[in-house]
Amino acid sequence: MRIAKLVVLVGMGAVVSGCSIQPWVKPYEREHLADPIMAFDRDPVSSAYLDHVFDAREGARGATGGSGGGCGCN
Amino acid sequence: MTMSRMVRLMKGQPGKLLALALLALTMLGHGSTSFAGVLAEDRADALYHRYQGGGVEIQGPSVLVRKKLGENFAVNANYYMDFVTSASIDVKLSASQYKEQRTQKSLGFEFLHGKTTYTANVINSKESDYTADTATFGLSQDMFGDLTTVSLGYRRGWNHVYRNIKDPDGGKVRDPTFAQQMDTRAYTVGLSQILTRNLIASLNVEAITDEGYLNSPYRSVRYADAGDPRGFALQSEIYPRTHTSQATAVVLKYYLPWRAAIEGNYRFYSDSWGVNANTLDLTYTHPWHGRWIFDGRLRYYTQTQADFYSDLFPRRDFQNFLARDKELASYTGYTIGLGASYEFSVPWAPKWIQKSTLNARLDHILIDYDNFRDATKTNPGNGILAGAEPLYRLNANVFQLFLSVWF
Numbered sequence: 001m002r003i004a005k006l007v008v009l010v011g012m013g014a015v016v017s018g019c020s021i022q023p024w025v026k027p028y029e030r031e032h033l034a035d036p037i038m039a040f041d042r043d044p045v046s047s048a049y050l051d052h053v054f055d056a057r058e059g060a061r062g063a064t065g066g067s068g069g070g071c072g073c074n
Numbered sequence: 075m076t077m078s079r080m081v082r083l084m085k086g087q088p089g090k091l092l093a094l095a096l097l098a099l100t101m102l103g104h105g106s107t108s109f110a111g112v113l114a115e116d117r118a119d120a121l122y123h124r125y126q127g128g129g130v131e132i133q134g135p136s137v138l139v140r141k142k143l144g145e146n147f148a149v150n151a152n153y154y155m156d157f158v159t160s161a162s163i164d165v166k167l168s169a170s171q172y173k174e175q176r177t178q179k180s181l182g183f184e185f186l187h188g189k190t191t192y193t194a195n196v197i198n199s200k201e202s203d204y205t206a207d208t209a210t211f212g213l214s215q216d217m218f219g220d221l222t223t224v225s226l227g228y229r230r231g232w233n234h235v236y237r238n239i240k241d242p243d244g245g246k247v248r249d250p251t252f253a254q255q256m257d258t259r260a261y262t263v264g265l266s267q268i269l270t271r272n273l274i275a276s277l278n279v280e281a282i283t284d285e286g287y288l289n290s291p292y293r294s295v296r297y298a299d300a301g302d303p304r305g306f307a308l309q310s311e312i313y314p315r316t317h318t319s320q321a322t323a324v325v326l327k328y329y330l331p332w333r334a335a336i337e338g339n340y341r342f343y344s345d346s347w348g349v350n351a352n353t354l355d356l357t358y359t360h361p362w363h364g365r366w367i368f369d370g371r372l373r374y375y376t377q378t379q380a381d382f383y384s385d386l387f388p389r390r391d392f393q394n395f396l397a398r399d400k401e402l403a404s405y406t407g408y409t410i411g412l413g414a415s416y417e418f419s420v421p422w423a424p425k426w427i428q429k430s431t432l433n434a435r436l437d438h439i440l441i442d443y444d445n446f447r448d449a450t451k452t453n454p455g456n457g458i459l460a461g462a463e464p465l466y467r468l469n470a471n472v473f474q475l476f477l478s479v480w481f
Binding site: 040 | 468
């Protein structure tokens with residue numbers, strides 16, 4: 001538990017001190033990143049469905065950003 | 075610290091850790107400069123999906139609507155259906171073809187306060203033999219001049235598992251003697267980071283723990299039985315009642331000089347059942363002539379088997395836990411996908427429609443199993459003995475057609 005507290009406190013310190021960091025990519029330099037083709041999830045209705053297909057066919061799960069319930073897997 | 079250890083710690087001392095985490099987030103909120111965040115655009119999608127492969131056909135609609143209510147509040151709702159016709163290899167071995175229907179409804183809320191977005195979702199899924207209720211809570215925080223977004227999430231699921239049996243008329247009815255429960259808890263931590271004016275990265279970690287009835291009430295394992303003409307007999311599978319997994323995914327997305335994007339995604343997965351998996355996913359996105367966007371995808375997946383999996387156990391009740399689910403076998407999967415999106419406008423469309431796209435997508439999945447055999451091909455008369463059948467291979471096509479409208 002002591003290690004967990006230490007990790008959280010060190011993280012807080014880093015975060016608080018990091019608030020003074022100046023953004024190295026200015027807002028006016030983010031034109032390319034704002035292009036819809038750069039979205040991580042351009043079509044949520046489609047990616048959620050495909051995630052469900054892979055969840056049902058594979059043993060691995062998680063860290064895809066989706067969530068849901070049910071089985072639909074037999 | 076591994077995620078499973080973190081989860082155990084959180085279970086043991088939830089109050090203290092939660093307080094520390096909230097304190098950290100509060101300080102983040104006060105420390106950041108005031109670029110206002112934005113909620114996603116108002117949008118409606120209507121999708122038709124179809125999966126066909128391995129004797130299974132699943133199709134149905136999905137409708138997703140997102141709507142902002144003012145600048146700080148948004149709601150989203152999804153209605154999803156699966157119509158299943160299954161004569162999969164599992165079904166062929168131990169049951170008969172069946173039809174099933176699943177309906178999933180979800181309602182979500184987003185609240186934006188400064189640079190923090192809070193989300194909450196409730197999801198309900200119903201099948202004749204399975205119901206699931208899920209609640210999710212999340213928050214994300216933009217910081218460092220909006221170069222960095224940190225997110226935290228929690229998901230809780232309550233599942234009820236039933237079993238259908240044949241009624242005297244040949245239809246199916248729920249078995250009144252069988253009802254089981256399964257609960258899920260999931261914890262997620264995410265970080266997305268702008269690295270350069272053309273490169274963005276994200277890191278997602280998710281720990282999921284399940285407790286309760288985790289196997290299928292229908293599926294069987296097989297064991298060697300010299301007294302059976304096929305050389306094997308069947309018994310019900312038996313899984314552990316707990317399952318804990320950790321997954322870590324790293325995504326990099328790069329804007330190419332000719333207005334195109336390439337995305338690489340790697341995920342490592344491990345769980346308490348001994349399954350380790352690696353996923354590598356590459357997507358190339360290419361706009362064409364203003365109105366078209368094409369996507370090409372290659373995905374590679376490989377996993378090791380669960381500790382208690384076997385294609386053919388030496389004898390009945392060989393060990394405490396028994397599985398022959400092909401999703402717990404050792405195998406490698408390949409997916410190739412192509413998508414096309416066309417932006418169009420209808421002259422007589424209402425003025426509140428800002429943009430419309432028609433989209434089609436086809437993914438082909440090929441899975442080569444290393445130790446799951448096609449037990450329907452056992453034929454001792456022709457020298458194909460139990461345990462020597464050809465290895466199973468799954469070919470599946472996944473088709474999507476959807477209309478998207480921004481308003």
